[in-house]
Amino acid sequence: MARHARVKALAGGLSFATSTPFTKLLDSCGLSKPRSPLVFIQNRLIDIYARCGCLDDARRVFDKMPEKNTFTWNAILGYAQHERFKEALQCFGKMHRENYVLNEYSFGSALSACAGLADMHLGQQIQALISKSECSSDVHMGSALIDMYKCGNVACAQKAFDEMSSPNIVSWNSLITCYEQNGPASEALEVFVSMMDCGFEIDEFTLCSRISEARAVFDRMPTRDIVSATSVVSGYAKAASLKTAGVMFTRMMEKNVVSWNALIAGYTQNGENEGAFGLFRLLKREAIEPTHYTFGNFLNACANLADLQLGQQAHAHVLKHGFRFQSGEESNIFVGNSLIDMYIKCGAVEDGLWVFKNMLERDKVSWNAIIVGYAWNGYGIKALQIFRKMLVSGERPDCVTMIRVLCACSHAGLVKEGRHYFKQMVEEYGLALVKDHYIEAKDLIEAMPMQADAVLWGVHKDIMLGKHVADKLLEIDPSNSGPYVLLSNMYAESKKWGNVVRIRKLMRQQGVVKQPGCSWIEIQGQAHEELSELDFMSSEMEMLADAAVC
Incomplete structure (x- = not known):
């Protein structure tokens, strides 16, 4: 038994790219002992041979095996990965006839072989088998079906995609390729944009590659x-x-409001807010009727720049166009929520509340926006009052709401209320706790099942907890200036100036730089950035303190 365990470990750790000679040695050892329970090792041998491209050796081991299981058959179905599609389908058919359990790997290999042979008829038969199996809802099966239908049946590929509950990026890419190969080309572009709209994180290389393909398809289109x-x-x-x-x-040659919205959204999302303003002005000059999406992006640009005057002008346009913030196919609630967000980020909380009160309908985002607006601007008690009104209205809080509520409690120093709402999250609302909820007390943070991050520890500013909190912060993120400043301020509060100097020196030795505080002020229509004078004073104080210690 010890020998078998050793052989099993060796087989599992082989490097597939360079293992052929050793595999043959292991092969001879395994097959020389017919009485030994070597099904696992023989399965691994078939798999290794198949991965190395030694398909005849794989088939020889397979044919000599007196006992086989589902994994044995799946290993030999590796034929499909080496373009020996007919042999793969023959093995699949025999596997099915001999009543072996067909799993997602079996079906995937068979569909891949059908795609290689462009045999949609057989592919549809396999799809019928899948629909009767436990794999019918598997996302990989959906992707394999779409890939199989790339050989000519776009409608079936789209149907397979639409029936998937949670398509992944492979599914999206397969559908895009299907439309690229079979047309209509415009659908490939639409699917590509829809994939990005769904929030899939695509790396830069993949994204650029896809856009290049989309452009190539577009350039080949006879009519654009x-x-x-x-x-x-x-x-x-x-x-x-x-x-x-x-x-x-x-x-x-022709543009509509959707075209304008696409470009305005791109400018806003990439921080080119002034460019978004210019596009909005051009849109108005061209007499294009803006939609809720146009205003949402324009207001987002105003919020990004904290430009209250421009935001108020945008609000006037919103009212002029008759938006009443009602739900429906073209939901105006989106515009109302954008207005609230804009006013809050510009510091005009009461204006945000006015918008909130005048919305004919509200959703969870509306409530969350006004709660966080009060919390961020130092009105923690008012934020909690809004939260209570939310509960009375029948709107159920979610995890985001509770993060906002706990944030309000923290800003207002309402530790008792914070613990109360923290407890309610689980007991009354049945919400799963996430990292951002663990901010109300030191013992709660240390009891977290996951490692706390620096932001969570930084919420508390209690002098009694300062030293402990700062030490935790330094453990988590030594390059963050926050814990150093926290320790320095704590020692200054206690008039321990030697420790203040020591912390400042440590910052310099570690290369940690505190970003200066700044604010924006508008003078004669121009926004100016003002750096905090205290930051300049602190550097001078450090020099004086260093000199005093020396």
Whole structure:
């Protein structure tokens, strides 16, 4: 038994790229003992041979095995990975006839072989088997079906995609490729943009590759309609290629509000807020009727710049266009929520509340926005009052709401209330606790099942907890200036100036730099950045303190 365990470990740890000679040695050892329970090792041998491309050796081991299981058959189905599609399908058929359990790997290999042979008829038969199995809802099966239908049946590929409860990025890419190969090309572009709209995190290489493919498809189209052109503009904008997006937009023979929205959204999402303003002005000049999405992005740009005057002008446009913030197919609640967010980020909390009160309908985002607005601007008690009104209205809080509520308690120093709401989260609302909820007390933070991050520890500013909190912060993030400043201020409060100097010296030795505080002030229509004078004074004080200690 010890020998078998050793052989099993060796088989599991082989390097597939260079293991053929050793595999043959292991093969001879395994097959020389027919009485030994070597099914596992023989399965691994078949798998290794298949991965190395030694398919004849894999088949020889397979044929000599007196006992097989599902894993044995799945290993030999590796034929499909080496373009021996007919042999893979023959093995799949025999596996099914001999009543072996077919799993997602079996079906995936068979569908891959059908795709290689462009045999949709057999692929549909396998799909019927999948629908009767436990794999029918598997996301990998959906992706494999879409890939199989790439050989010519776009409608079936789309149907397989639509029936998936949670398509992944492989599913999206398969569907895009299906439309690229079979048309209509405009659908490939629309699916690509929809994939990004769904929030999939695509790395820069993949994104650029996909956009290049989309552009190539677009350039090959005999007639370039407004939908496909808008999709290309949106793709470039989302990839932060704003210059190219702008060129494509300018070349469009015909534009509609969706085209304008795509470019405005791209500018806003990439921090080019002034560019978004310019586009909005051009849109108005062209007499294009803005939609809720137009105003949402424009208000987001105002919020990013904290430009209250411009935000108020945008609000006037919103009212002029008759938005009443009601739900529906074109939900105006989105605009109301954007207005609240804009006023809050500009510090005009009461204006945000006015918008909130005048909305004919509200959703959870509306309540969360006004709660966090009061919390961020130092009105913790008012934030809790709004939260209670939310509960009375029948709107059920979610995890985001409770983070806002706990934030309000923290800002207002309402530790007792914070613990009360923390307890309510689980007992009354049945919400799963996330890291951001563990901010109300030291013992709660230390009892967390996951490691706390620096932001959580930094919420508390109690002198009694200062030393402990700062030590925790330094353990978590030694390059963050926050814990050093916390310790320095704590020692200064206690008039321990020697310790203040020591902490400041440690900061310099570690190369930690405190970002200076700043604010914006508007003078004659121009925004000016003002650095905090205290930050300049602190450096001078450090020099004086160093000199005093020396």
